[in-house]
Every structure is written in structure tokens, then in C-alpha cells.
Amino acid sequence: MAIKLPIYMDYHATTPVDPRVVEAMVPFFTEHFGNAASRNHPFGWEAEEAVERARKQVADLIGANPKEIVFTSGATESDNLAIKGVAEMYREKGNHIITAVTEHKAVIDTCKRLEKGGYRVTYLPVQQDGLVSLDDLRSAISDKTILITIMTANNEIGVVQPIAEIGAIAKEKGILFHTDAVQAVGKIPFNVNDLKVDMASISAHKMYGPKGVGALYVRRRNPRVLLAPIIDGGGHERGMRSGTLNVPGIVGFGKAAELCRQEMAAEAERLRGLCERLDRKLHAGLDEIYINGSVAHRLPHNLNISFAYVEGESLLMGINDVAVSSGSACTSASLEPSYVLKALGAGDDLAHSSIRFGLGRWTTEEEVDYVADKLISVVTRLREMSPLYELAKEGVDLSTMQWQVH
Amino acid sequence: MAYSTKVIDHYENPRNVGAMPKEDPNVGTGLVGAPECGDVMKLQVKVNPQTGIIDDAKFKTFGCGSAIASSSLATEWLKGKTVEQALAIKNTDIVNELSLPPVKIHCSVLAEDAIKAAIGDYKKKQGAKAVPAEAHAQPSA
Numbered sequence: 001m002a003i004k005l006p007i008y009m010d011y012h013a014t015t016p017v018d019p020r021v022v023e024a025m026v027p028f029f030t031e032h033f034g035n036a037a038s039r040n041h042p043f044g045w046e047a048e049e050a051v052e053r054a055r056k057q058v059a060d061l062i063g064a065n066p067k068e069i070v071f072t073s074g075a076t077e078s079d080n081l082a083i084k085g086v087a088e089m090y091r092e093k094g095n096h097i098i099t100a101v102t103e104h105k106a107v108i109d110t111c112k113r114l115e116k117g118g119y120r121v122t123y124l125p126v127q128q129d130g131l132v133s134l135d136d137l138r139s140a141i142s143d144k145t146i147l148i149t150i151m152t153a154n155n156e157i158g159v160v161q162p163i164a165e166i167g168a169i170a171k172e173k174g175i176l177f178h179t180d181a182v183q184a185v186g187k188i189p190f191n192v193n194d195l196k197v198d199m200a201s202i203s204a205h206k207m208y209g210p211k212g213v214g215a216l217y218v219r220r221r222n223p224r225v226l227l228a229p230i231i232d233g234g235g236h237e238r239g240m241r242s243g244t245l246n247v248p249g250i251v252g253f254g255k256a257a258e259l260c261r262q263e264m265a266a267e268a269e270r271l272r273g274l275c276e277r278l279d280r281k282l283h284a285g286l287d288e289i290y291i292n293g294s295v296a297h298r299l300p301h302n303l304n305i306s307f308a309y310v311e312g313e314s315l316l317m318g319i320n321d322v323a324v325s326s327g328s329a330c331t332s333a334s335l336e337p338s339y340v341l342k343a344l345g346a347g348d349d350l351a352h353s354s355i356r357f358g359l360g361r362w363t364t365e366e367e368v369d370y371v372a373d374k375l376i377s378v379v380t381r382l383r384e385m386s387p388l389y390e391l392a393k394e395g396v397d398l399s400t401m402q403w404q405v406h
Numbered sequence: 407m408a409y410s411t412k413v414i415d416h417y418e419n420p421r422n423v424g425a426m427p428k429e430d431p432n433v434g435t436g437l438v439g440a441p442e443c444g445d446v447m448k449l450q451v452k453v454n455p456q457t458g459i460i461d462d463a464k465f466k467t468f469g470c471g472s473a474i475a476s477s478s479l480a481t482e483w484l485k486g487k488t489v490e491q492a493l494a495i496k497n498t499d500i501v502n503e504l505s506l507p508p509v510k511i512h513c514s515v516l517a518e519d520a521i522k523a524a525i526g527d528y529k530k531k532q533g534a535k536a537v538p539a540e541a542h543a544q545p546s547a
Contacts, residue, residue, distance in 0.1 A: 309468060311445065329428055347441075384423065387446050387447070387467065390425065400443060
């Protein structure tokens with residue numbers, strides 16, 4: 001079978017909408033266009049019914065009650081609502097929030113804003129494998145701590161945090177626990193009760209649904225979580241998120257959630273096999289390549305590898321018919337290498353040399369083989385023109401050299 | 407980000423990749439940049455002792471496509487120039503030739519630094535060679 005180029009291997013960034021999802025959405029643009037808040041005519045009733053069906057589909061995927069699902073515009077909004085909503089609502093109880101240095105910017109920057117408003121935030125470091133230490137978490141907790149927010153799976157390195165253990169600690173201490181579960185939900189089992197999660201952010205477009213729609217799971221019992229809204233208006237979503245509901249988007253989100261629930265187990269197993277194949281082939285063809293983050297506690301469809309002595313952007317240029325991401329500074333707007341990889345303590349040079357592979361529903365074995373072969377030849381070529389590779393082969397320890405940092 | 411066709415050409419067909427013996431007195435070596443900054447360039451010039459003209463230039467670069475292209479272009483320009491002409495190459499010349507966007511200007515700066523470092527190393531070697539020659543000449547006079 002001929003391979004269709006370019007190859008998409010950046011499923012952590014976004015996913016294509018599953019055609020079955022599109023099919024479910026289409027009627028809600030035209031025939032069933034009603035406003036779900038219109039209570040007095042069938043156009044509204046139809047829309048409301050569809051939204052409630054989707055709410056159940058999303059709830060079922062994470063073991064929640066449909067009433068605990070608040071639809072939002074996406075996970076960035078969900079993160080903002082959870083963190084700012086708790087901060088405002090529980091201000092009298094305390095002003096301390098605990099998060100981690102490898103969180104998504106939607107969490108980190110929200111916490112930074114709260115710091116300006118007088119809140120205190122602890123950014124837990126991570127260990128070399130990308131996991132937070134439960135001892136660090138315990139010792140960060142004070143009687144002023146009102147919220148712990150730790151992501152389930154990291155968007156760069158795919159590392160899955162010990163959410164159930166963190167949930168148990170939060171429960172024991174009576175602290176609310178939010179998790180940005182965007183990369184995990186629909187990919188690995190995620191049950192809000194097993195994990196003792198009080199709030200969870202989810203996004204449709206990371207699980208083969210449309211962009212512009214997400215949800216925040218908000219626990220209603222044991223404990224009942226109260227949130228101050230960040231968007232005021234007509235009081236939709238039990239007053240937590242005003243604004244006319246994105247009915248087609250929500251319908252698509254629901255369908256995507258249903259498909260994930262049905263197909264997740266088989267899909268994860270298939271993708272794990274493909275990731276292992278990619279890893280095996282790369283290791284067979286190249287020396288000095290390093291997997292970033294824990295291998296054992298990892299999403300099945302993620303591989304993040306540093307190719308020593310080769311800079312990430314030049315590597316991407318060489319595989320320009322493959323869509324992947326790099327932690328290299330040159331590929332980011334800030335010209336800073338990935339803060340997630342830096343947090344692992346592997347050194348900035350390895351962050352500059354990293355590639356993130358995100359496999360997904362339509363990734364094939366042929367694509368994996370093509371990408372592996374291409375990478376091996378490009379890395380080999382770039383190493384031949386790398387002064388660092390030359391020095392390393394001469395036996396020079398690069399870490400002890402005097403560099404002119406510019 | 408879109409690359410200029412010249413950057414792509416240098417990236418795909420880099421000129422003068424390689425290494426010359428560092429201990430050769432006629433070879434000047436410059437190593438600039440730092441791995442943690444994401445770019446390191448090694449640039450070498452070989453000067454003809456009779457003519458004072460750069461006969462050969464080689465580079466190796468760890469860096470983005472623009473860094474590779476900047477150093478590749480520099481080696482092309484260096485060949486056939488005198489040491490003093492080489493020192494007159496400015497990073498802005500590289501920026502213009504390769505149509506580098508503002509975020510990639512540091513690549514051209516690094517290439518200029520590499521040229522200066524390589525020539526500096528060559529001059530140091532020549533100076534070092536000249537001093538013992540004079541010292542040796544005095545007692546015999």
C-alpha cells in the first residue's frame with residue numbers, strides 16, 4: 001500500500017474528527033439548529049435533548065453523573081474555571097494551591113495570575129522520570145491549601161501521574177483535587193471515582209471530536225464542589241458557565257466520547273504495539289537516543305525521544321513530510337527549549353534534540369516504518385555535520401567543556 | 407515557519423562539511439555557541455602561507471536549518487578571500503543573502519563570530535610561530 005504523505009504523528013496537538021462524529025453533528029447545524037435554552041418550542045427541546053444525550057455519553061466515559069459535566073469551549077477554559085473558580089469560592093478557607101512544574105500552560109499561567117492576586121502557589125518539581133513525588137506533595141500541603149491541580153498525562157512526554165494516590169492524599173487532607181485529563185481521557189481508563197478526582201478538564205478535539213468544545217467534570221457529592229463562574233450571563237450549565245451551548249460541537253463531543261469508550265481498549269493496545277515498534281526500530285538504527293520520561297507510566301501512544309548531538313528543528317526540516325513536534329527552542333515562539341524537558345533535569349541540549357511522536361487512530365504500521373527509516377537517515381546525516389558528535393566521538397566530555405553561552 | 411529556498415538548498419546540500427587537522431599551523435579553528443542554547447558552530451579556515459589567501463574552509467554545525475545554512479554560506483564566501491577580507495564579512499550580509507527572518511538573525515551573528523574565532527585562532531598560531539622564530543634568530547646573530 002502506498003503511503004499518503006505528509007504523515008500525521010502529532011495526535012497530542014489535535015486529532016482529526018472521526019467521520020462517525022461528523023455524521024452525528026451535521027443535522028445540528030441545519031435541521032436541528034435550536035438553542036438548547038429555548039424552553040418553549042420543539043426546536044429548543046430537540047437541542048436540549050441532544051445536549052443531554054451527549055452529557056451522558058461524556059459522563060459515561062469517565063464514570064461520572066451527567067449532572068457533573070459542565071460544557072465549556074475547551075480544556076483551557078475548563079482549567080481556568082476549575083482553578084479560578086475554586087480560588088474565589090474557597091478564599092476564606094485558604095489561599096494556597098499546589099501544582100507541578102510540568103503542567104500545561106493553561107494551568108501554570110492561571111496559577112501565575114492568581115499569585116498576582118495574593119494567592120500562594122507551590123510548583124512541585126518532578127523526578128527524572130517526569131513523575132511528581134508523593135512525599136513532596138505531602139510536605140507541600142499546609143492548612144491553607146485549598147486546591148491540588150496535577151495533570152493526568154503530560155502533553156509532551158506522555159507521562160501518567162499517580163492520580164489515584166494524589167486523589168487519596170487530597171481526600172485524606174480535605175483538599176479539592178483537579179486534574180487536567182485532556183491527554184488521558186479516551187486513551188486510557190479514567191474513572192473519577194476510582195481516582196478520587198473532584199474536577200477534571202477534558203477536550204473534544206484531543207479524542208477525535210471537534211475543536212472548540214470541552215468539559216469540566218465537577219463533583220456533586222462527597223464533596224460537593226462549588227465554583228465561582230468566570231463567565232457571567234444567562235446562567236447556563238447550572239450557573240457555572242454562561243453562554244449559549246455549542247450544540248453541534250457538544251453532540252460531536254458526546255459521539256466521540258462514546259466511540260472512545262467502546263474502542264479505547266483495543267486502540268490503546270494497537271498503538272502501544274506501534275510505539276514499541278517505532279522505538280525498537282530507532283534504537284536498532286541509532287546510538288545515543290534517549291526516551292524522555294517514564295516508560296512504565298506512560299500513555300500508550302506517546303514517544304518522546306532525544307537524538308543526542310542533533311538539533312530538533314534541523315531534524316524536523318529533514319523529515320518535513322512527517323508532522324511531529326520538537327522541544328527545541330527554535331520551534332517555539334518563546335525561543336526557549338521545552339520547560340517540561342528542562343524540568344526532567346536532562347540538560348537543555350537534550351531538550352533541543354527532542355522529538356515528540358503522538359500516534360493515533362489512523363496511524364499505520366507502514367507509516368511507523370517510513371518515519372523510523374527516514375529519521376535514521378536524517379539523524380545520521382546531521383550527526384556527520386555535528387561538531388558535538390565529532391567531539392563526543394573524540395572522547396570529549398561535552399558537559400565539562402567551556403561554552404560561550406550567548 | 408517557511409524557509410527561504412536558499413536556506414533549504416544549503417540545508418539539503420551543505421557546502422564544505424568536514425574537518426581539517428586542528429594542529430596544522432595554517433588552519434584556524436573557531437568553535438562558537440553552546441549546546442544548551444541550541445546551536446554550536448565549528449568553522450575552520452586553511453590559509454595559504456605564500457599568498458595569505460584562504461584556500462579551504464570547512465564547517466560542522468549543531469543547530470537549526472538557518473544555522474546550518476549560515477555556516478555553509480560562510481565557508482563558501484571565505485574561500486578565495488584574504489584574512490582581512492574575511493574579517494569584513496558581516497552577519498547582515500548573511501541575513502540578506504539567505505533572507506533570514508528576525509528570529510533567525512542570531513544564526514548569522516553566530517556565523518560571523520565563528521569566522522572571527524577561526525581567523526583569530528589562525529593569527530594566534532602565526533603569532534606564536536613568529537615569536538620563537540625571532541627568539542631563535544637573536545642568539546645566532
